Amino acid sequence: MADETATTGLLGFKPQLVVPGMNAEAAVQFYKAAFGAKEVRRVAHPKRKAEQELPLILSAELKIGSSFLLVSDRFDDAGEDGSAVASGGGILLRLEAEDVDAAMKKAVTAGAEIVGQVTEDEDGVHGKVRDPFGVVWAIAAVGKKCPEAEA
Amino acid sequence: MADETATTGLLGFKPQLVVPGMNAEAAVQFYKAAFGAKEVRRVAHPKRKAEQELPLILSAELKIGSSFLLVSDRFDDAGEDGSAVASGGGILLRLEAEDVDAAMKKAVTAGAEIVGQVTEDEDGVHGKVRDPFGVVWAIAAVGKKCPEAEA
Numbered sequence: 001m002a003d004e005t006a007t008t009g010l011l012g013f014k015p016q017l018v019v020p021g022m023n024a025e026a027a028v029q030f031y032k033a034a035f036g037a038k039e040v041r042r043v044a045h046p047k048r049k050a051e052q053e054l055p056l057i058l059s060a061e062l063k064i065g066s067s068f069l070l071v072s073d074r075f076d077d078a079g080e081d082g083s084a085v086a087s088g089g090g091i092l093l094r095l096e097a098e099d100v101d102a103a104m105k106k107a108v109t110a111g112a113e114i115v116g117q118v119t120e121d122e123d124g125v126h127g128k129v130r131d132p133f134g135v136v137w138a139i140a141a142v143g144k145k146c147p148e149a150e151a
Numbered sequence: 152m153a154d155e156t157a158t159t160g161l162l163g164f165k166p167q168l169v170v171p172g173m174n175a176e177a178a179v180q181f182y183k184a185a186f187g188a189k190e191v192r193r194v195a196h197p198k199r200k201a202e203q204e205l206p207l208i209l210s211a212e213l214k215i216g217s218s219f220l221l222v223s224d225r226f227d228d229a230g231e232d233g234s235a236v237a238s239g240g241g242i243l244l245r246l247e248a249e250d251v252d253a254a255m256k257k258a259v260t261a262g263a264e265i266v267g268q269v270t271e272d273e274d275g276v277h278g279k280v281r282d283p284f285g286v287v288w289a290i291a292a293v294g295k296k297c298p299e300a301e302a
Contacts, residue, residue, distance in 0.1 A: 010186055012216035015166050015244065019284055027284045034261035034282065035161055035246070035254075065163035065247070090285050091242050093166065095186070096216070103186075110185035131185065133170055133178045134241050 009098025011142055016059075016070035016094045024057040024073040031069065037062040045075070046122055058123060070094060092128075092136040100125050103139045107131070160249025162293055167210075167221035167245045175208040175224040182220065188213040196226070197273055209274060221245060243279075243287040251276050254290045258282070 019027050031037035040063050045056040056073040074090075097103035100118055104127045108114060115136065116128030125141035170178050182188035191214050196207040207224040248254035251269055255278045259265060266287065267279030276292035 010216040012218035013220075014218070015242075017284060017286060023284070030261055030283060034258040034263060065161040067163035067165070069164075069244075091166075091244075093220075093242075107185040110181055112185060132181060133168060133174070135168060 009142070010103060011096040011098070013093045013095040013137070014061075014068045014070050016072060016092050016138065018072050018074045018090045018092065020074045020090070022056070022073055024060060024071050027071050028057075028060050028062065031062050031064065031071070035064045037064045037069070039063075040068075045073075092138050094138045094140055096142045097139050098142055100127055100139050100141050104129060107137065107139070112137070160293070161254060162247040162249070164244045164246040164288070165212075165219045165221050167223060167243050167289065169223050169225045169241050169243065171225045171241075173207070173224055175211060175222050178222050179208075179211050179213065182213050182215065182222070186215045188215045188220070190214075191219075196224075243289050245289045245291055247293045248290050249293055251278055251290050251292050255280060258288065258290070263288070 041061040043058045045058045060071045112129035118127035192212040194209045196209045211222045213220045263280035269278035
């Protein structure tokens with residue numbers, strides 16, 4: 001773990017909209033109609049695929065103009081995440097970091113509150129903090145992507 | 152006004168955090184400490200400058216990694232805006248459009264709700280919609296900036 005003064009290798013962030021009620025697909029269609037969004041990538045939840053007709057969208061990446069928006073279904077098993085974003089209109093900021101632990105520690109030292117411990121799952125290594133201004137940041141390892149799933 | 156099928160010239164968007172209680176400056180300092188944010192631009196509210204010791208921050212633009220975050224004080228006279236983002240943890244998405252009227256119309260046709268009519272003020276030409284998924288989009292004219300003010 002890097003010390004707190006070292007760079008934590010933050011590459012940048014994208015807004016991520018977490019949609020309840022299995023409506024991420026509807027959201028994707030809305031952004032295409034409303035803002036001419038182009039879908040540049042979609043990752044379905046690998047565990048759900050075999051069990052359900054409609055795979056949950058782990059992450060659909062949309063391009064609107066030159067900007068990117070991630071759209072995700074809210075998982076039933078993500079209660080902690082759900083409550084974390086409940087006050088955020090479903091929007092969190094997904095920040096890519098080379099060192100997730102160090103980035104989390106630095107944010108907490110500055111005053112953020114951990115709302116999701118660092119874990120590794122099908123979404124890669126990630127943790128979650130809520131900052132003093134109510135914004136939830138998902139801090140995720142660079143390049144740790146869930147395997148591509150056939151849509 | 153362009154017809155609905157025409158491009159509305161959307162250039163891209165940036166997340167904008169609207170901070171209540173005159174705490175935008177504190178938020179800027181937090182993001183510097185927590186995420187190594189660099190402040191690349193600041194526009195103070197031109198009307199407030201002469202009257203108040205601490206000018207309200209109309210928009211501070213921060214760079215975190217390769218991404219941009221706008222931080223603004225919530226204005227007393229922006230009740231409509233305030234209520235619009237109240238459910239959004241203070242985050243809205245500020246979308247630059249070449250034709251604000253056409254972009255608003257297209258969004259509404261697709262299912263968004265107008266929460267701020269198109270107006271022109273010190274923040275330029277802009278309107279505001281809430282989409283069916285709870286996200287507030289400020290649709291603003293390209294390059295219409297409030298004049299730079301001395302910080």
